[in-house]
Amino acid sequence: MSVSEPITYDVLLVGAGPAGTACALALRTSGLRVALVDKARFPRDKICGDAIPSPTLKALARLNPTYAAELRTLTAPHRAEVAHSRLVAPSGAEVSISWKAPAFNSPRLHFDDALLQLVRRHTSTEVLENWPVQAVEATSEHVTLRSSQPELAPLRGRLVIGCDGAHSVVGRQLAPWPLNRARHCAAVRAYYTGVQQAPETTSDFFFLRRHLAGYCWVFPVGNGVYNVGFGMLSADIARNQVDLKQVLRQLLAEHPGLAPRFREARLLGEVRGFGLPLGGSARPLTGCRALLCGDAAALIDPMQGHGIDKAVQSGILAAEHTMRCFQQNDFGPASLHHYQEEVEHRIGRALGHRYRLMRLLAARPWLVDAVLSLARVPWVKRVFVKAIG
Ligand SMILES: Cc1cc2nc3c(=O)[nH]c(=O)nc-3n(C[C@H](O)[C@H](O)[C@H](O)COP(=O)(O)OP(=O)(O)OC[C@H]3O[C@@H](n4cnc5c(N)ncnc54)[C@H](O)[C@@H]3O)c2cc1C
Numbered sequence: 001m002s003v004s005e006p007i008t009y010d011v012l013l014v015g016a017g018p019a020g021t022a023c024a025l026a027l028r029t030s031g032l033r034v035a036l037v038d039k040a041r042f043p044r045d046k047i048c049g050d051a052i053p054s055p056t057l058k059a060l061a062r063l064n065p066t067y068a069a070e071l072r073t074l075t076a077p078h079r080a081e082v083a084h085s086r087l088v089a090p091s092g093a094e095v096s097i098s099w100k101a102p103a104f105n106s107p108r109l110h111f112d113d114a115l116l117q118l119v120r121r122h123t124s125t126e127v128l129e130n131w132p133v134q135a136v137e138a139t140s141e142h143v144t145l146r147s148s149q150p151e152l153a154p155l156r157g158r159l160v161i162g163c164d165g166a167h168s169v170v171g172r173q174l175a176p177w178p179l180n181r182a183r184h185c186a187a188v189r190a191y192y193t194g195v196q197q198a199p200e201t202t203s204d205f206f207f208l209r210r211h212l213a214g215y216c217w218v219f220p221v222g223n224g225v226y227n228v229g230f231g232m233l234s235a236d237i238a239r240n241q242v243d244l245k246q247v248l249r250q251l252l253a254e255h256p257g258l259a260p261r262f263r264e265a266r267l268l269g270e271v272r273g274f275g276l277p278l279g280g281s282a283r284p285l286t287g288c289r290a291l292l293c294g295d296a297a298a299l300i301d302p303m304q305g306h307g308i309d310k311a312v313q314s315g316i317l318a319a320e321h322t323m324r325c326f327q328q329n330d331f332g333p334a335s336l337h338h339y340q341e342e343v344e345h346r347i348g349r350a351l352g353h354r355y356r357l358m359r360l361l362a363a364r365p366w367l368v369d370a371v372l373s374l375a376r377v378p379w380v381k382r383v384f385v386k387a388i389g
Pocket of ligand 1: 014015016017018019020037038039040046047048049050051052053131132133134163164165166167168169187188189229231273274275276293294295296300305306307308309311
């Protein structure tokens with residue numbers, strides 16, 4: 001076959017992170033021919049805090065209880081079970097929260113590889129790694145993906161699902177939306193070993209008077225390794241010309257709650273940064289023969305910076321919607337728009353509330369101090385835990 005002749009599928013999934021793999025798992029019984037394309041070869045790193053929110057496992061377990069169980073087995077050598085979070089206010093006041101729902105931290109290098117292994121085990125999805133998508137061309141009949149590598153034949157499908165993250169090529173080409181720095185964060189992440197006084201079951205969050213909205217985190221990820229990072233709103237970074245790597249270095253050297261613990265710590269690898277498109281924006285989630293999920297759809301929780309759970313949930317919703325489109329043979333804008341409404345209803349509306357709450361707190365460090373002090377009172381803590389999820 002000549003390389004210019006497209007290989008045809010029904011559904012093209014671009015991106016094999018949590019959104020793309022969840023979507024492939026949810027399409028397992030659809031009978032559709034699905035290709036899952038990623039520019040990377042797995043296992044691959046993803047810059048992240050590596051905290052896997054509990055709704056991720058719940059959503060996968062609803063698809064099939066064995067998925068969550070297998071994921072636990074596959075990630076067992078690279079995981080920290082997290083039972084508590086410790087929140088430290090700008091004033092130094094702190095509150096500890098114990099979580100009932102099972103959650104864990106696991107480096108994305110291993111967690112995402114485990115998700116992809118589930119796809120290979122349980123579905124007939126064709127997984128194409130090392131397949132960088134450069135161009136996405138849609139007509140009223142079909143959609144075609146072209147790679148930046150000329151030896152790769154184009155792929156053709158009836159629907160493309162953009163699960164390709166914060167810099168989504170599918171989003172840019174089929175549903176463009178300008179970057180709004182007030183609804184976008186940037187963060188840096190590093191791995192450390194030799195961190196002192198850091199229980200392997202507790203994730204720490206430090207809120208800083210100078211850098212709200214944002215926080216510094218220290219999350220155990222198993223095997224004595226800690227994921228350490230700092231992130232804040234991109235609008236504030238630009239306005240105050242903040243160098244995130246420098247702030248992180250300074251915090252670990254000088255912050256009274258961090259410096260004693262990092263005195264003997266050793267940095268593993270580089271400090272790396274990446275963007276977080278926050279939820280609650282009016283970003284369009286559909287384009288011509290296209291749906292967007294996860295970070296490509298800007299679904300990160302503005303309060304916590306979590307997005308893995310929303311990626312999985314939106315991937316599953318996209319799969320359900322895809323099956324309806326094929327059953328009804330309707331891929332028109334009105335039909336695709338139902339997906340946008342569903343995501344808005346199930347995920348987006350709550351993220352909008354949390355965005356407003358985040359902005360309220362960011363402008364009032366005294367309120368963060370007051371809330372975290374008050375949260376030591378048991379009934380206030382219950383309300384607080386419910387609010388932050
Ligand atoms: C510093 C930082 C810390 C974070 N911490 C947390 C946390 O602790 N917990 C949490 O829940 N969330 C966290 N997040 C958010 C979380 O990382 C994302 O929400 C999540 O990864 C979204 O999943 P996704 O599947 O949408 O995209 P991704 O995980 O980004 O996956 C996208 C995939 O698409 C592939 N791809 C991209 N472009 C192309 C292309 N052109 N062609 C082919 N393939 C392509 C990539 O290789 C990648 O595999 C953090 C984010 C950052 C930046």
